Amino acid sequence: MKKHSILNLLFLTSLLTFFTPSLEAQQELTAKEIVEKADENMRGKSSVADVDIQIIRPTWKRDMNMKSWTKGDDYSMILVKSPAKEKGTAFLKRKKEVWNWIPSIERNIKLPPSMMSQSWMGTDFTNDDLVKEASTVQDYEHKILGKENLNGKETYKIEMIPKPDAAIVWEKVIVWVDTRDFLQLKAEFYDEDGELVNVMNSGEIKMMGGRKITSVVEMIPVDKKGYKTLIIYNDIVFDKEINDNFFTTRNMKQLK
Template identity: 80%
Template sequence: MKKIHALKILIITFVMISPLGIQAQQDLSAREIVQKADENMRGKTSAAEIDIQIIRPTWKREMRMKAWSKGDDYSMILVKSPAKEKGTAFLKRMKEVWNWVPSIERTIKLPPSMMSQSWMGTDFTNDDLVKEASTVQDYEHRILGKEEINGKETYKIEMIPKPDAAIVWEKVIIWIDTEEFLQLKAEFYDEDGELVNVMNSGEIKILGGRKVTSKIEMIPVDKPGYKTLIIYKDIVFDKDINDSFFTTRNMKQLK
């Protein structure tokens, strides 16, 4: 299995999308397309109010959280409910990821080996939420062609982790809208080439003054009836956030 992760940039002018060598529309490279999609949902900075629903065959659980990000280097997540997990926080600062657990008043540094584990019982991994890895810098990208997803033409792009990247997936395939560069689907494959998770994104809305996919669902393919929903309720983009906000000291004080 490929071990552990990192983060983003450098531009390729052309990329081959088939043995015939068809160019991407407007000569965009696969890397540039992925970068545009990433910037659409991230901005220079972002602050988002998010609901999470964990759905199982016999029960359903909901959480509410707030998340902040600044470029690729900084992100913070605060769990606001339910009461049992309220105040739990996750911090990514450069290459380090930390977890504050208020019930035991302890800050835990997460090793790279934990990034592939479930985030708080959801179908997302720690890395999916905290984004230790960069979809731009930590992968090699190749356009496989174009396909229609929910009535929209998309670029189908294969992402292979770089040898030195700390990524558990053998490959990831993503579908990005050719007009608005919104990621609409992703498939995650393990080291045996088996499909593990499918992520669908939809309910396109204007939030924070830009068009985004406001609902994301992660579905494990070998667990019928299992899925996790992430629903963006509000996002503020490009408001200044000082680097000092993203510290282990501050994660204990978030409200």
């Protein structure tokens, strides 16, 4: 082979090396894929959970217990088991419809999208936080802002902006997702004026239901000193077969 042919070959090889992404770069996840993995970690194909809720205020504390069922993004059910005053109250999400069964008046009420931003039963979580009418994967545009160290863990910092047709109260949400286990460790919620309203922290990572999850989630309203609400997972089972017909307004009244 002539000398100039060898030089040309070496030049072409160097160009290909320069312009071809490395294997690591090719495998880099998109922001949407990261959020989807974090969401799937806490949901699975389905989940059945026993959960305590603590509403903490400067001068008092209130405890609740509930059972929840989820199936993918389309279905979720929540049954309040205590205290006695709210026992039997149920919430149902079926696709884009959200219903509330109130046993004291024996009525099923369909919740409009405008109520999704309101407090869930006096907690610092909204109806949407608990019932999850909005999908963190499908109803937002996602962008990686970089990587940050959070409490000793490397995380992806991701900005989520609601899509124009999504009925979401927040102007933007910023989440931090652990790069190793893909667990969401923190979220910040901003209003239409760009002001930070709520901070959600997730921690106490444990093995439950055969997978690693954050077993305690706290929501803190930034402008209310001494206010916060804790969600504590006592038990959770993933990927149990649940028929779609479980998630009906009729079944809400019969839950035990």
